[in-house]
Amino acid sequence: MFITSMQEYYNCYSFSFCNKDETEVGNKIILPATALTSLNYLHVPLPMTFQLSNPEKGLITHCGVLEFSSDKNDVAYVPSWMMRNLSLEEGGLILVSNVFLPQGTQIKIQPQQKEFIFSCDDPKTILELCLNRYTCLSQGDVFRVAYGDRTFDIAVLECKPEPAIRIVDADIAVDFAPPADYDEMRHDSRRV
Structure with missing residues (x-):
């Protein structure tokens, strides 16, 4: 079996939990360093793009990554507006998958x-x-x-x-x- 993409579940928190409120206007998230290790192994092209899914509600959105500095391996930090779009509460479970998106026109x-x-x-x-x-x-x-x-x-x-x-x-x-x-x-x- 060949693994061609990263798919990981994370507990989702808004940027206010990591003192990054200035990043609320944008759609870049913070993931743990373990995610970067997986993505490097897969040779994922830049810029990295991800699909965020709320598995309970069937809602999805897409984003980029700000940095790989989450202090916990099971936590992703996300703008609060994205959490609202996904109907997520603080600590809710999201599925993060790397995806390749076409260039917009x-x-x-x-x-x-x-x-x-x-x-x-x-x-x-x-x-x-x-x-x-x-x-x-x-x-x-x-x-x-x-x-x-x-x-x-x-x-x-x-x-x-x-x-x-x-x-x-x-x-x-x-x-x-x-x-x-x-x-x-x-x-x-x-x-x-």
């Missing part, structure tokens, strides 16, 4: 708050700058971007060419859907 996103459009002079440029903290995107995720002293939630409605894509060093076309709270702003004249 296009995404369609939807700001969840109209303030993202109105508080930024150029929302598209702000989004592009914020996406530098992300390795990949998954259709159906709601991720976070920071602008000034605010944090905004953005839903991924569509990814191309696949439902999960790598976005590192990619030239991706970005389409905006009207904000989720668009009904409240119908009479406003500013266009998205």
Whole structure:
């Protein structure tokens, strides 16, 4: 039998448990050094991308890795927004599997708050700058971007060419859907 990928279960905790709150805006996780040993043995290409699964709920998302420095071999540290997308509580069980994702070409996103459009002079440029903290995107995720002293939630409605894509060093076309709270702003004249 040939092992071609790493699949490990970890207890999942948010970054607040390891004093890395500044990494909440992004989709990179912290894994133990034992994971790096396994991945090196498998000759996994860079950038490393992973599928996170909540086995109880059947929910998945994708991410990159920030570092291999978890102080416990059975613990992964994950942004709280990813835990919310996976319906996980602190200490919940996740399955982490390395995967190869195709390079992204296009995404369609939807700001969840109209303030993202109105508080930024150029929302598209702000989004592009914020996406530098992300390795990949998954259709159906709601991720976070920071602008000034605010944090905004953005839903991924569509990814191309696949439902999960790598976005590192990619030239991706970005389409905006009207904000989720668009009904409240119908009479406003500013266009998205």
